[in-house]
Amino acid sequence: MLGLKAHDSATRRRIRDILDGEDKVFGRRVAVALHALIVLTALAFAASTMPDLPDQARLILLWFERAAVAIFMVEYLLRIFAAEKPLRYILSFWGIIDLLAWMPSLFMTVGGSAAIRLLRLMQMVRTLKIIRYSRALRRLARAFNSVRAELALFYVIALFLVYISSVGIYFFEHEAQPDIFSSVPASMWWAMITLTTVGYGDAVPITLGGQIFTSLILFMGMGVFAVPAGVITSALVGRDIEEIGESLEKMETSEERARKKQMPISKN
Template sequence: MLGLKARDSASQERIRDILDGRDKSLGYWVALALHGLILLTAIAFAVSTVPELPEHARIILTWFERIAVAIFMFEYFLRIFAAKHPMHYIVSFWGIIDLLAWMPSLFMTAGGTVALRLLRLMQMVRILKVIRYSRALQRLSRAFVSVHAELALFYIIALFLIYISAVGIYFFEHEVQPEIFTSVPASLWWAIVTLTTVGYGDAIPVTLGGKLFTSLILFMGMGVFAVPAGVITSALVGHEIEDIEESLEKIESSAEEKAYRDRLRRSKSND
């Protein structure tokens, strides 16, 4: 029984390594195939929205979607089987993403336009699966996790600035343009596109006070929304340094181990 359990554990670990792309023989090819499948499903979904698409093309896309769903479903249950703690995986972020990669397609026949659109939108969650198989994206994900507190503080400040901007432009422009800046909630749209320096031009200030206020908001927007890029870049560089140090430690330890074995071999030969 103990031998069977050990063999079971080893096979489960091998499956995890293959699915996560760590296995030396099959990991790369499995990750590449899943990458390609995710990309093709995204392209297929975009093509399926073309109104004048021929009927035979829609049938091909439908069958391709069914095959992709079957593969994603098989991968999901295989991960549950191979997980050290299946329930931890099921309720984890990646477990939910893997579930949403195939489950919405099973309910695409649900009635109601809103429900159908929501299910179609949830299908696109499978694109996030790419992060699981990309080391660069994994490093970016680690960077986001390491600076999540700083980013949360930034977004709180950004929301506060958006609200203040909406209130300010409402007071400056409401009397002159009551049909555009009808209320503070309606002014939030102007605040968002102005702070992000997009400026669609559908709502612009005409008063002197409104223009001066807008100039101030634009300068603040350029400064405030550049902060996350710096924070994330710093975190990425920090993780890169950690990875390099870890690699150097491994190289040093392997070199020391090799030197020790050489000394041991020489001492035995001398004896």
């Protein structure tokens, strides 16, 4: 009985390693195949939106979508089977992403154009699965996770600045341009494109006060929206330093063990 349990546990661990791309024999092949499938499904979806696409091509894309959905569904079920705690995986971020990679396609026959558009949008969640199989992207995801509190604080401050900027430009420009800056919510579009230094030119201040206020907002935008890049870079560098330290510790430990094995045993 214990042997069967150990064999079952080893099988599940092997399945997890294969699906995560860590198995020495099949891991890399499976990761590359899933990478390619995710990219191809995204390209197929883009091609299916072309209005002049021949009916035969649409049929091929339809069957390709069905095949991809079947593969993603099998992968999802295998991950549930191989998970140490299946319920935790199902409710986890990656469990939800894996579910949304194939589930919406089963309900594409739901009536209503709005519902179909929403389901098609949810289908594109499967592109996030590519992060799971990329070591560099996993490092970036871990960096985001380690500084999520700082990023959350930054976004709260950014939203506060958007609101303050909208109120400020409304007071300066409402009387001069009542159609463009008709209200504070309408002015938020100007605040977004100004703080991000995009500046489409569809909403431009014409009063002296509005222009001076815009200049201040531009300087603030260049400083504030450069913060996330520095925070994430610092997290990536910190993670690299930690990994180097762990590698050095493992090397030192293995060298100490090797020296102890080579030491002669004294006889009393």
